[in-house]
Amino acid sequence: MRLSFILALVMGLVAGTAIAAERAPLRPASSAPAEDPNGARVIVKYKALGSLMKALAASGRTRGPQAAATLGQRSGLSLSDGHIIGPRTQVIRGDRSLTSAALAARLGADADVEYAVPDLRRHALAVPDDPLYAASSSISPTVGQWYLQAPSSSAVSAINAPGAWNFTIGAASVVVADVDTGVRFDHPDLASKLYAGRNFVSTDGTTGDGWSADASDPGDWTTAGECGTGDAATDSSWHGTQTSGLIGAATDNAVGMASIGYDTMVLPVRVLGPCGGYDSDIIAGMLWAAGLALPGTDPSVPSNPHPAQIINLSLGSSGSCPASYADAIAQLTAAGVVVVAAAGNDEGLAVVTPANCSGVIAVAGLRQAGTKVGYSDIGPEIALSAPAGNCVNTTGACLYPILSTTNSGTTTPSSNTYTDSSNPSLGTSFSTPLVAGTAALMLAANPSLTPAEVKSLLQSSATAFPTTSSDAGVVACHAPNGVTQDECICTTSTCGAGMLNAAAAVAAAAGTALPTASISASATTVTAGGTVTLDASASSAPSGRTVASYAWSIASGSGIASFSGATDSKTATLATHEAGSVTVELTVTDSSGAQATKTLAVTVHAAAAPTVSVTASATVVGAGTPVTFDGADSTAASGLTIASYAWTIASGATLASFTSATDESTAGVATTAAGSGTFTVTLTVTDSAGTSASKSTTVTVNAVQPTASISTPATSVAAGSSVTFDGSASIAAGGRTIAGYRWAITSGATIAAFSGGTTAAQASVTTSGAGSFTVQLTVTDSAGVSATQTSTITVTAAATASSSTTSSSSSSGGGAIGVEWLVLLLAALAALVATRKSRAAPR
Numbered sequence: 034m035r036l037s038f039i040l041a042l043v044m045g046l047v048a049g050t051a052i053a054a055e056r057a058p059l060r061p062a063s064s065a066p067a068e069d070p071n072g073a074r075v076i077v078k079y080k081a082l083g084s085l086m087k088a089l090a091a092s093g094r095t096r097g098p099q100a101a102a103t104l105g106q107r108s109g110l111s112l113s114d115g116h117i118i119g120p121r122t123q124v125i126r127g128d129r130s131l132t133s134a135a136l137a138a139r140l141g142a143d144a145d146v147e148y149a150v151p152d153l154r155r156h157a158l159a160v161p162d163d164p165l166y167a168a169s170s171s172i173s174p175t176v177g178q179w180y181l182q183a184p185s186s187s188a189v190s191a192i193n194a195p196g197a198w199n200f201t202i203g204a205a206s207v208v209v210a211d212v213d214t215g216v217r218f219d220h221p222d223l224a225s226k227l228y229a230g231r232n233f234v235s236t237d238g239t240t241g242d243g244w245s246a247d248a249s250d251p252g253d254w255t256t257a258g259e260c261g262t263g264d265a266a267t268d269s270s271w272h273g274t275q276t277s278g279l280i281g282a283a284t285d286n287a288v289g290m291a292s293i294g295y296d297t298m299v300l301p302v303r304v305l306g307p308c309g310g311y312d313s314d315i316i317a318g319m320l321w322a323a324g325l326a327l328p329g330t331d332p333s334v335p336s337n338p339h340p341a342q343i344i345n346l347s348l349g350s351s352g353s354c355p356a357s358y359a360d361a362i363a364q365l366t367a368a369g370v371v372v373v374a375a376a377g378n379d380e381g382l383a384v385v386t387p388a389n390c391s392g393v394i395a396v397a398g399l400r401q402a403g404t405k406v407g408y409s410d411i412g413p414e415i416a417l418s419a420p421a422g423n424c425v426n427t428t429g430a431c432l433y434p435i436l437s438t439t440n441s442g443t444t445t446p447s448s449n450t451y452t453d454s455s456n457p458s459l460g461t462s463f464s465t466p467l468v469a470g471t472a473a474l475m476l477a478a479n480p481s482l483t484p485a486e487v488k489s490l491l492q493s494s495a496t497a498f499p500t501t502s503s504d505a506g507v508v509a510c511h512a513p514n515g516v517t518q519d520e521c522i523c524t525t526s527t528c529g530a531g532m533l534n535a536a537a538a539v540a541a542a543a544g545t546a547l548p549t550a551s552i553s554a555s556a557t558t559v560t561a562g563g564t565v566t567l568d569a570s571a572s573s574a575p576s577g578r579t580v581a582s583y584a585w586s587i588a589s590g591s592g593i594a595s596f597s598g599a600t601d602s603k604t605a606t607l608a609t610h611e612a613g614s615v616t617v618e619l620t621v622t623d624s625s626g627a628q629a630t631k632t633l634a635v636t637v638h639a640a641a642a643p644t645v646s647v648t649a650s651a652t653v654v655g656a657g658t659p660v661t662f663d664g665a666d667s668t669a670a671s672g673l674t675i676a677s678y679a680w681t682i683a684s685g686a687t688l689a690s691f692t693s694a695t696d697e698s699t700a701g702v703a704t705t706a707a708g709s710g711t712f713t714v715t716l717t718v719t720d721s722a723g724t725s726a727s728k729s730t731t732v733t734v735n736a737v738q739p740t741a742s743i744s745t746p747a748t749s750v751a752a753g754s755s756v757t758f759d760g761s762a763s764i765a766a767g768g769r770t771i772a773g774y775r776w777a778i779t780s781g782a783t784i785a786a787f788s789g790g791t792t793a794a795q796a797s798v799t800t801s802g803a804g805s806f807t808v809q810l811t812v813t814d815s816a817g818v819s820a821t822q823t824s825t826i827t828v829t830a831a832a833t834a835s836s837s838t839t840s841s842s843s844s845s846g847g848g849a850i851g852v853e854w855l856v857l858l859l860a861a862l863a864a865l866v867a868t869r870k871s872r873a874a875p876r
Contacts, residue, residue, distance in 0.1 A: 196536025278438030495531030562722030590615030685712025781806025
């Protein structure tokens with residue numbers, strides 16, 4: 034259905050007529066890039082390590098540089114800030130006292146400036162050469178869209194779009210940014226194929242002054258002298274609508290035209306208004322289109338939600354590639370964005386900017402016969418050539434124009450329509466979107482292609498140029514030398530590698546395409562011991578192939594996890610064992626043998642530590658008492674189990690020892706009978722994920738001693754007496770018995786001595802003099818624990834023998850005075866003292 038419709042559109046080929054003088058675009062690019070009539074404009078990029086950028090960083094400003102005042106003070110010039118177009122790049126405006134080139138030279142000499150280049154106007158590289166546009170949607174010219182057809186003798190340069198569509202009709206995920214005059218969003222062949230885009234025309238009398246969210250084309254007509262003294266008035270070109278239609282007009286929809294991009298989406302970026310557009314606006318639009326730079330430097334510009342993989346630049350002006358464009362294109366290619374630009378319409382002169390910048394796919398224009406169309410520029414910068422539209426005849430209906438979407442309004446928008454033989458589209462502006470749209474098909478077939486690979490495949494697949502012409506007056510093209518050259522026979526040094534062959538380019542892209550490996554995971558962060566389900570179902574093969582096999586492996590972290598089950602199916606199960614990171618790798622092989630790999634990192638967190646529970650039968654015991662410890666209530670984290678128990682005596686090992694196994698949920702400990710103090714038992718449990726936790730319990734052991742007891746008949750005896758000590762009242766504790774007695778005299782051994790054994794419950798001591806002595810009893814119980822007790826006895830002197838009579842007379846020889854006489858004597862003395870005191874008292 035789709036292919037038959039497209040073929041119907043392009044079947045109306047007619048035989049070529051003799052090649053005559055060629056009609057050219059109305060507004061050629063040979064005019065020099067225009068100055069701003071309001072004053073000098075310069076694009077300035079500052080050195081990253083210069084004082085201005087250091088000061089900007091220190092200030093905390095995030096929008097980017099606005100250093101006109103500083104540069105003005107340094108240069109003695111009146112300067113003002115323009116748009117920020119990069120983290121280190123801005124527009125500086127001067128007055129009319131200097132040209133943009135002179136101001137750039139002044140500012141470029143500043144020590145903080147990396148480069149300063151004039152901010153000049155560029156123009157669309159083709160406009161209709163007739164101000165009237167057809168209002169009918171019928172196909173015209175009679176040859177239809179000849180440039181999309183397979184090549185024939187009458188259309189040698191046709192690009193064979195149907196052959197490319199056999200491989201792919203594109204993908205909505207591939208976006209081409211058309212950086213141009215904006216677009217008519219209401220065109221029926223474009224309405225469903227456009228993203229919102231954005232406007233970067235900073236000075237535009239039509240829509241106001243300043244960037245905006247509206248990328249629609251309001252018309253770019255001019256009045257006489259508006260763009261420069263002597264310039265004629267011009268009608269609106271609707272240039273961006275035309276180029277957008279070639280890239281991505283809705284195809285196979287029974288309306289209007291087909292586009293090379295088919296299902297490709299278009300992002301319109303308006304950078305050209307009346308009199309063209311400034312380099313700074315164009316560069317800003319390019320960067321924003323690719324999703325680069327502007328967000329964060331200018332908060333008024335939001336991020337692009339649909340970054341483009343390809344940028345079409347059907348614009349330019351003469352001159353060498355300035356640093357500003359070189360810088361921007363380097364950023365774009367580094368980001369993987371393909372940049373396609375028109376060679377220019379200067380009638381065989383040097384390639385214009387930005388097509389002459391490094392990294393750009395520059396496109397020259399061809400006639401239907403395969404020779405260079407008269408107006409196209411050429412040179413060594415050209416990558417390849419494509420149809421640009423030509424009329425063959427100099428009057429009447431144009432026979433081989435490029436048909437595309439447009440609008441019939443001469444100033445503001447009117448009816449949406451199509452260019453045709455009466456209103457032809459001519460110029461390298463229209464060869465360029467054919468290449469950009471082909472690149473979009475290539476990326477749909479092989480999304481992994483780099484900009485360099487896209488260019489290389491376009492060139493290697495290109496069709497060789499014709500080496501002769503039916504017109505004997507047409508000679509080989511030569512390198513640009515400042516002299517115009519019209520139609521000529523292309524060479525690879527002047528027109529690029531060859532003629533665009535869309536079918537061959539897309540086939541080459543598809544042939545180098547690899548399958549896409551895709552991994553989805555039930556989780557990318559799990560707890561050790563958990564499992565992850567891996568799914569490769571979203572993996573795919575290039576068009577015409579299938580995924581033939583899957584192979585799962587662990588690229589790193591094999592000690593962290595392992596596969597449980599098959600590793601050659603769409604799905605696999607990863608079992609984790611311990612904390613860390615594991616990277617799984619999927620390799621898919623398609624039916625052609627091509628392979629692709631994908632890796633996925635899974636973070637494995639340590640499982641929540643198990644909860645340890647230790648219960649002791651007692652935490653305070655007497656020495657010799659056994660203690661039982663129970664860890665059976667320990668629990669593991671959800672989904673795990675306790676895998677092992679390990680009991681240890683962490684401290685106090687001299688007081689306790691295990692009496693049972695130490696790897697069970699319970700353990701028995703015996704305490705030493707003679708010990709006292711504390712010991713600590715630690716239980717370590719390990720769960721099924723290998724995570725361990727410990728808990729300790731301390732038990733106090735109190736000493737258990739017998740009680741030594743001594744009983745005696747008296748605590749004082751006369752010298753020469755015997756004393757019997759009795760220890761039989763001593764007792765043992767805790768079910769023990771007194772196993773032994775030991776008596777000793779610890780003091781007074783000179784007046785006392787044992788008279789008999791000292792190891793029985795009783796012992797006798799005989800005294801021999803006055804004083805005191807101490808006896809100590811040591812008892813030992815059946816557990817070998819001892820206790821002591823002492824007893825001290827006072828020994829008095831022996832009593833003196835009295836006379837046998839009570840006579841108070843003393844015997845001759847001076848015997849001792851009796852007690853009675855001593856009493857009487859004391860009484861007499863007391864009476865005598867009393868008498869003397871009486872006499873001495875005063876009267």
